[in-house]
Amino acid sequence: MDFSLSSEQQMIQDSVSRFILNDYDFDTRRKILGSTAGYSQENWKVFAELGWLMLPFTEEDGGLGGTMVDLALVMEEFGKGMVVEPFIATAVMAGGLMALAGSQAQKDDYLPKIMAGELHMAFAYAEPQSRYHLHNVKCSAVQAPGEFVITGEKSVVLNGNHADTLIVSARTSGDTHDKDGISLFLVDARHPSVKRQGYANVDGHQAADISFDNTPTLGLLGEKGKALPAIDNIIDKATLAVCAEAVGAMQIAHERTLEYAKTRQQFGRSIGSFQALQHRMVNMFIEHQQAKSILLMAALKMDSNHGSDGKALSAAKSRIGKAASLVGREAIQIHGGIGMTDELDVGHIFKRLTTIQFLFGSTDVHTTRFASL
């Protein structure tokens, strides 16, 4: 057993960490959020140039062959800067599905463009009624003479408003809740029959509600009717990514709170000198440490099981969700009024820690899944 980072891992962690420190401070991020796109295309180029967009792909597919531990290292650093560029949507989810389910021709067509930062993608899976049930798919694909056409609605699609190409889960057979009969399709996001309502989420990430009305597809991705295992696999990977992001964000929330408690004077002394607050900051620290540990457990187990271990992943999401809730709320409370303001980063960290709890399955959903597996 050895938990130390390899030199390659150390290198990639340093490289992301440097980027956050030098090029992604809170004011820069604020400017990015205020821009029309809501994320920075220049940063996206940097991600490509530094090879980060290649990380999740195997060497065979032209990538760096990164492990889940590698992905977690990058995402933890992203979490410290609250990066809003659509890394998870494009590289982890859509790119991941392409690598997992795509034909050689599809991979040759899409993966180089994704890795070069030339193509934005999104995975549209959640529906208004589906909540966190990935097999609950109403959106239907019927074979019109020749090609499939898609009709239905997808909810809160991350990067859905900026994506060039969408991957859409749609039902080719069976009932809304059947595990069989779900297929994946590539769809041109700019087709006139695709209606996109774009918005920013409360955490600054871009998203869209999307409806399809007899929308032609750019082709089936993977085997018809058998997409659920690939969807499960990719959502688990995306879940690990946000878990890691939460661990990074919690570290910053805790650091900021400590700094503030040491400097903020009330009653003639620093508020950090009050034992009631000291114990609470110790609890935040413990939560962060526990979260970091279970993240490592899940990433290692996924790596030793071909990138997939639902039980380990759900354990991580459950425990990290609990930690994120406590650390985020305590960071605000210990800051007091100033923590409630838009001008301080701690409130924004709190918001991201909140949305992560409800992305890809709530804490309770993952606790239940852990128990069932």
Add this chain to the structure above:
Amino acid sequence: MNLHFTAEEKDFQQEVQQFLQQKLPKDIATKTKKALHLSKDEYIQWQKILYQQGWAATNWPVEHGGTGWTPTQKYIFANECAEAGAPEVIPFGLKMVAPIIYTFGTQAQKQRFLPDILASNVWWCQGYSETGAGSDLAAVRTTAVKDGDEYVVNGTKTWTTLGQYADWIFCLVRTGEPNAKNQEAISFLLIDMHDPKISVSPIITIDGRHEVNEVHFDGVRVPAENLIGAQGKGWTYAKVLLTHERTGIARVAISKDRLVQLKELVEASPDGDNKLMNDVIFAQKIASVEIDLLALEYTELRTLSALSTGQAPGPESSILKIVGTQIIQAIDALYVEAAGYYSMPFVPYQFHDDYDGPHIGPEMATNSSLRYFNNRKTSIYGGSNEIQTNIISKAVLGL
């Protein structure tokens, strides 16, 4: 001791229901129920309706225009209002400064200020906190220096809720010798917000709203007749006010109604093929908060009952503040959880009166996280929950 309403109380309940049915504007009720923001005009409109009914001041003595209701009547009124979707009264005038004025003010001050507060003709705000005086409120540094018949006020107040609308502000100011003990140097001063030497700057909070402000005083001259009570006694008065503020802060009736609505929402929310209410874990979480709220309701009733026998609200009212805000925040969290993915979109514009574009997500879902974020303030304001804990520890337990 019994739980039942008397015949008179039942009559009163009917009277309140009838009044709300006839007089509460439907659009205001709808917005309140959906937890949307009301405009200044909408608040005033409702408060004036209450005034015309003689029900604007439920906590004032009759001689000043209060209702003189028993605790049971107040309880009935609060519950019916919440259920009907009546907005909570903006507290700064009616609930906060008025009790100070009628308790510690001169006859002239009572005549000058109370009628306009009662009729909601003026909008008040609170000038307590400062950058360096949050939990340590006695550390206020805004100065009021006596100059003939006037005080000259300099300093900055912060977290002034809805101060952008205010006509008047009540302030804790430092009037004492620089070396006097903190609390003996503080006075309670009423200041006209229309003075050109006052400026208000907005503070945007994490829900994207402009609700709180900084208020700057730059050599504002205030007539000495606006001082409440004796110079240097402001801290004593403020403490009385804070106890009043805390009693109202439990907001039991509002939380009860929000839980009722949450259950309706969860009953109607799909969870794949199922409905969310059939999720045993989620249903239990709702039940758990509901049970906490029941206990709090009876804690509040016990406090009110003690009040009716002529006792002032004691430090026990800190329990109401602590538990009441914990419950508010727990309910907010349940709304966010119920909303799932639709807790994420930041689309406050779709709730504006003049918006007629497409709506993202089910109603109440996209508003849930903003309310969750905004209500983090409840455990911070009105004396943070840490301060309330200290009060109980010192004043009740003698530790």
